[in-house]
Amino acid sequence: MELNLTKPLVFFDLETTGVNILEDRIVEMTILKVYPGKEPICKTFRFKPVDEFGNQIHIPEQASEVHGITDDDVKNEKTFAQRATMIAETLRGCDIAGYNSNRFDIPLLSEEFARVGVDFDFNDGKIRFIDVQSIFYKKEPRTLSAAYAFYCKKNLEDAHSAEADTRATYEVLKAQIDRYPDLQNDVASLAEFSCMRKTMDLAGRIGYDDKGTEIFTFGKYKDKSVVEIFKKEPSYFDWIKHGEFPSDTIRCFERLFVKSRGDSNINVK
Numbered sequence: 001m002e003l004n005l006t007k008p009l010v011f012f013d014l015e016t017t018g019v020n021i022l023e024d025r026i027v028e029m030t031i032l033k034v035y036p037g038k039e040p041i042c043k044t045f046r047f048k049p050v051d052e053f054g055n056q057i058h059i060p061e062q063a064s065e066v067h068g069i070t071d072d073d074v075k076n077e078k079t080f081a082q083r084a085t086m087i088a089e090t091l092r093g094c095d096i097a098g099y100n101s102n103r104f105d106i107p108l109l110s111e112e113f114a115r116v117g118v119d120f121d122f123n124d125g126k127i128r129f130i131d132v133q134s135i136f137y138k139k140e141p142r143t144l145s146a147a148y149a150f151y152c153k154k155n156l157e158d159a160h161s162a163e164a165d166t167r168a169t170y171e172v173l174k175a176q177i178d179r180y181p182d183l184q185n186d187v188a189s190l191a192e193f194s195c196m197r198k199t200m201d202l203a204g205r206i207g208y209d210d211k212g213t214e215i216f217t218f219g220k221y222k223d224k225s226v227v228e229i230f231k232k233e234p235s236y237f238d239w240i241k242h243g244e245f246p247s248d249t250i251r252c253f254e255r256l257f258v259k260s261r262g263d264s265n266i267n268v269k
Helices: 061-067 080-091 101-115 132-139 144-152 162-179 187-194 226-232 234-241 247-261
Strands: 009-016 026-034 041-046 095-098 129-131 206-208 214-216
Touching (some): 009 162, 026 101, 026 162, 041 162, 095 101, 095 162, 101 247, 129 132, 132 162, 132 187, 144 162, 214 226, 226 234
Parallel strands (some): 009 095, 095 129
Antiparallel strands (some): 026 041, 206 214
């Protein structure tokens, strides 16, 4: 079954130097852009991971064992900064889908954008996110390779290469829609179903209670209203702002801090 789309839906997958959202870098990215009524377009990019001084970052052997990409493979590639604007424009105006993307790929990509100064707000309220892994875990909890075999009756060759995983994810989602009659073929419903837990920020540090109030999901104020805590203890926001949190999380906390002050003109920088 083909996807019922009203605007482009981008499937993407990242291969990285590791799994730390704040510190690790992207070494490969595949973007499969699916258009309403048109053939999908697939592009794969490799990046030379660099530090803030432009020096190449070593890809740990453990990571290379997973995706097969070594330092030599990317030493002559462009950096993420050199392609970031183009990637942001490719994603702009689209909904986004991936496999475990809500918990890993999207937060890490957001951090890469922030690191190189490209303004791309994943929390603008217009983007809907479909995590195919979440649908799979709710229906048939297994791995992507197992999902591909289960739904598509195929073996996943070249697993953990960005393009193979991205194309498999696209096929699995279409097969899931075919298999489950209750799974509605529209992006809004798929995004809602694949959301394991609704959060304000990408990293899941700000959740919602049953009344829709933003609450902390960590620390000494876990399950407490963020706005109310900021009203009583403004210094807690200052601690967060200078702590080891992803840039997207800090941006969301900034919005709630402004809300707690009741002044939309306040400068939180």
